[in-house]
Amino acid sequence: MLSASSDCAEDDEFLTQVTSRLRERFDADLALAGRVHPRTRQLTIRCVEGMSTDQYLGATSAPDQGIGAQVVALGRHVMTVNRDTHARAGAGGTGLMDCHAGICSVLAVPLRLDGRVMFVLYLAWRPEKSVGAATTKAALSFVRQLESFAAQAAKTHGIDVPRRWNVDSRALLQIDSELMQLSLEVAATPARERVAAIRSLLEDSVLASMAGEEATTVALTRRELDVLGLVAEGLSNAETAERLVVSPETVKAYLRTIRSKLGVRNRTAAVAVARRSGLLR
Incomplete structure (x- = not known):
């Protein structure tokens, strides 16, 4: 049985993959992921993508503080938009809209397993980027697919957290890794965009396949x-x-x-x- 510290390390690896892909797919300036304590429901930021410093890493919020806490309490996403980048608006205790990056829009989304909100994922944008309903809908759909993927992995391997969410897709993830490396080596923008599109298609196929497997097992009158x-x-x-x-x-x-x-x-x-x-x- 894995130790608590090992569990957290594996959670962090999972969150690192998720936040990286979320930020890339939805052109966010920042992406963060917080872990929800199963007993206290306190939220702790475990992964940050898009910042040169670690000022948010390890930041915590009480169950009644910030939009992260709202996500945990409501069990659904919360979107905060404030064009005044000097205004203070906490996001799960991290104060995203008060940082030097000039963030004005934050989308916080729950990631559930077995009905419990286990993680909160944040996407944040600066004022010059438009965050419309289509972007929000696509991000929510992606996270729902990810939930299904994680649920199937947990069910298959008898675990309580999605720490081995990619174990059944090693070959596909190896292809994705090769594509990511290729995108770093090519200089032409059109070629990089094509590689990014292929990665997204590959990812969507895997997630949709897992979601489909879960759906076929359910039959209610x-x-x-x-x-x-x-x-x-x-x-x-x-x-x-x-x-x-x-x-x-x-x-x-x-x-x-x-x-x-x-x-x-x-x-x-x-x-x-x-x-x-x-x-x-």
């Missing part, structure tokens, strides 16, 4: 989807029962079956898996 949909809206068992005109015990029975089918332990995880699988929107 129409009634089960009705129950889970109401649960996803935040309704209690009693409220769900009233809405569907059934007894609370019937709702509990449906939820037991849903959890069993999805291979999770609680309703939050069931909602998360169903969303990743495309069963819920």
